[in-house]
Amino acid sequence: MSIRVRFAPSPTGYLHIGAARSALFNWLYARKMGGKFLLRIEDTDLQRSTEASTRSIIEGLEWLGLDYDEETVFQSDNAPKHRTAALQLLDEGKAYRDFTPREERADANIKQGIAERARAHAAEGQDHRSNPYRDLTKEESDSRAAAGEPFAVRLKVAREGKTHFEDAVYGPQERDYAEIEDLVLLRSDGHPLYNLSVVLDDIEMNITDVIRGQDHLTNTHKQILLYQAFNVAPPRFAHLPLILAPNKGKLSKRKHGEVVSLTTYRDRGFVPAAFRNFLALMGWSPDSEQEIMTLDELTEKFSLAGISRSNAIFNFSESDPRQWTDAKALWMNAEYIRTMPIDELLPMVKAELRASKLWREEYEEDERARLEKTLNLIRQRFHTLKDFSAQGRAYFSDDFDFDEAAVKKNLLKEPRLRELLPALAEKMERVEPFTAETSEAALRSFAEEAGVKPGLLINAARTMLTGQAVGPSMFEVFETVGRERSVRRLKSQEPWFASES
RNA sequence: GGGGUGUUGGUGGAAUUGGUUACCACGCCGCCCUCUCAAGGCGGAGGCUACGGGUUCGAUCCCCGUACACCCUACCA
Numbered sequence: 178m179s180i181r182v183r184f185a186p187s188p189t190g191y192l193h194i195g196a197a198r199s200a201l202f203n204w205l206y207a208r209k210m211g212g213k214f215l216l217r218i219e220d221t222d223l224q225r226s227t228e229a230s231t232r233s234i235i236e237g238l239e240w241l242g243l244d245y246d247e248e249t250v251f252q253s254d255n256a257p258k259h260r261t262a263a264l265q266l267l268d269e270g271k272a273y274r275d276f277t278p279r280e281e282r283a284d285a286n287i288k289q290g291i292a293e294r295a296r297a298h299a300a301e302g303q304d305h306r307s308n309p310y311r312d313l314t315k316e317e318s319d320s321r322a323a324a325g326e327p328f329a330v331r332l333k334v335a336r337e338g339k340t341h342f343e344d345a346v347y348g349p350q351e352r353d354y355a356e357i358e359d360l361v362l363l364r365s366d367g368h369p370l371y372n373l374s375v376v377l378d379d380i381e382m383n384i385t386d387v388i389r390g391q392d393h394l395t396n397t398h399k400q401i402l403l404y405q406a407f408n409v410a411p412p413r414f415a416h417l418p419l420i421l422a423p424n425k426g427k428l429s430k431r432k433h434g435e436v437v438s439l440t441t442y443r444d445r446g447f448v449p450a451a452f453r454n455f456l457a458l459m460g461w462s463p464d465s466e467q468e469i470m471t472l473d474e475l476t477e478k479f480s481l482a483g484i485s486r487s488n489a490i491f492n493f494s495e496s497d498p499r500q501w502t503d504a505k506a507l508w509m510n511a512e513y514i515r516t517m518p519i520d521e522l523l524p525m526v527k528a529e530l531r532a533s534k535l536w537r538e539e540y541e542e543d544e545r546a547r548l549e550k551t552l553n554l555i556r557q558r559f560h561t562l563k564d565f566s567a568q569g570r571a572y573f574s575d576d577f578d579f580d581e582a583a584v585k586k587n588l589l590k591e592p593r594l595r596e597l598l599p600a601l602a603e604k605m606e607r608v609e610p611f612t613a614e615t616s617e618a619a620l621r622s623f624a625e626e627a628g629v630k631p632g633l634l635i636n637a638a639r640t641m642l643t644g645q646a647v648g649p650s651m652f653e654v655f656e657t658v659g660r661e662r663s664v665r666r667l668k669s670q671e672p673w674f675a676s677e678s
Numbered sequence: 679g680g681g682g683u684g685u686u687g688g689u690g691g692a693a694u695u696g697g698u699u700a701c702c703a704c705g706c707c708g709c710c711c712u713c714u715c716a717a718g719g720c721g722g723a724g725g726c727u728a729c730g731g732g733u734u735c736g737a738u739c740c741c742c743g744u745a746c747a748c749c750c751u752a753c754c755a
Contacts, residue, residue, distance in 0.1 A: 288751095
């Protein structure tokens with residue numbers, strides 16, 4: 178049978194980067210093996226699931242370029258089937274009714290509560306098979322149910338034995354039944370629970386390989402018990418190491434904010450291919466040392482054997498805005514921005530400029546070549562697409578800000594510049610043609626005549642033309658900005674006015 | 679409390695299924711280039727491969743123990 182994998186997020190919020198990576202790995206595996214990649218929305222938790230989250234998941238996959246096959250499955254649609262299946266296990270004696278009244282749990286310190294209860298049970302000598310309703314006769318169970326007494330349905334796990342499976346990443350796994358509780362399949366209100374639903378849906382969708390986070394490694398044993406109860410051969414499993422916060426804790430929106438959300442990367446100017454590339458290297462590495470890879474290359478090189486077993490730390494600093502996310506991700510984005518084909522970059526820059534009202538229709542046709550030239554010049558030192566509208570603003574609009582430090586350093590330090598620059602402008606006006614070479618020659622000879630160092634004029638011009646102290650080679654800037662605008666900006670009095678006020 | 683999984687320089691990952699000075703990328707520092715900042719080139723700092731034992735002629739790699747981290751242990755997913 179051909180490979181079928183799925184990405185099964187629960188729509189209880191933004192798309193988490195860890196989940197996005199799971200999706201990526203599943204997608205890569207499916208494409209590599211010539212199989213299908215399916216999407217299943219696990220919206221069984223009605224309280225927390227939202228349509229907005231579902232939409233954000235779908236948008237996120239689209240942004241990453243991960244297309245999926247077949248119809249999206251919504252787990253909640255299958256709830257009736259899951260219920261029927263659980264009841265069937267009840268009939269077959271593989272599950273039993275638990276009439277223990279439901280215990281409400283406070284979400285806050287739930288982990289602690291579980292541990293405390295486990296400790297208490299251990300002290301009392303209670304094990305996982307101590308449920309008083311486990312061995313109730315069928316007659317009594319039926320009659321209590323018929324009388325309307327509420328019950329949960331639990332799987333009847335055998336007293337002796339072990340479950341085994343071979344994890345493609347973590348190797349052979351086994352777990353003694355004694356360590357597995359009689360898990361609840363159906364809540365007393367009839368609502369099917371996670372482990373049941375996952376198994377049933379994976380069976381129905383003919384999933385052959387389950388690739389998911391390591392947090393499910395131990396759940397897998399419970400699920401295998403369910404496969405056995407349903408007489409279905411379990412799929413292959415591959416668990417992925419987790420992505421942790423810098424303090425090795427869980428990465429969560431509550432604690433870490435927007436860095437964990439995939440949409441953040443889209444909104445802050447990441448090139449999808451770059452982030453995807455970065456994500457692929459979180460917990461996986463190819464045989465070669467090549468790290469920059471296209472989607473096709475990733476697909477070709479991908480293998481479960483290349484997945485590592487230790488959790489990865491997503492490195493970022495909450496206090497340093499320049500390191501708002503992992504430095505390597507930022508580096509990779511810059512790498513993509515400066516090296517990707519201009520045709521592919523252009524639409525992204527266009528969207529960015531549009532959003533900042535810097536896009537002009539002429540860029541589409543008449544000024545297309547000039548635009549490309551500009552982009553090639555400025556993209557060399559940009560890190561995100563946002564830079565095109567921020568640091569790059571002066572290349573698209575006359576309405577840009579002067580960096581205070583730049584003005585101080587490059588203009589105010591030398592009072593003569595106030596006369597020299599307009600004079601330089603006069604000279605530039607007569608340069609024909611106006612190119613990097615001719616403007617350089619003009620500036621250098623002007624500097625010599627004026628008896629100043631060329632660097633003084635170059636740096637001053639940079640600040641006059643772009644508002645900044647840093648940027649591309651000045652003569653390239655002259656040519657790119659064009660004679661008319663260059664001259665106008667050299668003559669501007671704005672920086673001096675601004676400093677006087 | 680029980681169980682599971684893991685631990686290679688600051689971070690992500692390698693190291694021919696035990697064999698010389700532990701490799702690559704990011705980050706950091708320096709030099710070169712230079713009109714600035716990047717990019718690029720060159721070089722450097724940073725590791726007793728968590729710790730302690732054992733097996734072996736030899737251990738990052740195999741075994742045991744300890745510590746730490748994470749996950750599961752829910753009528754959450």
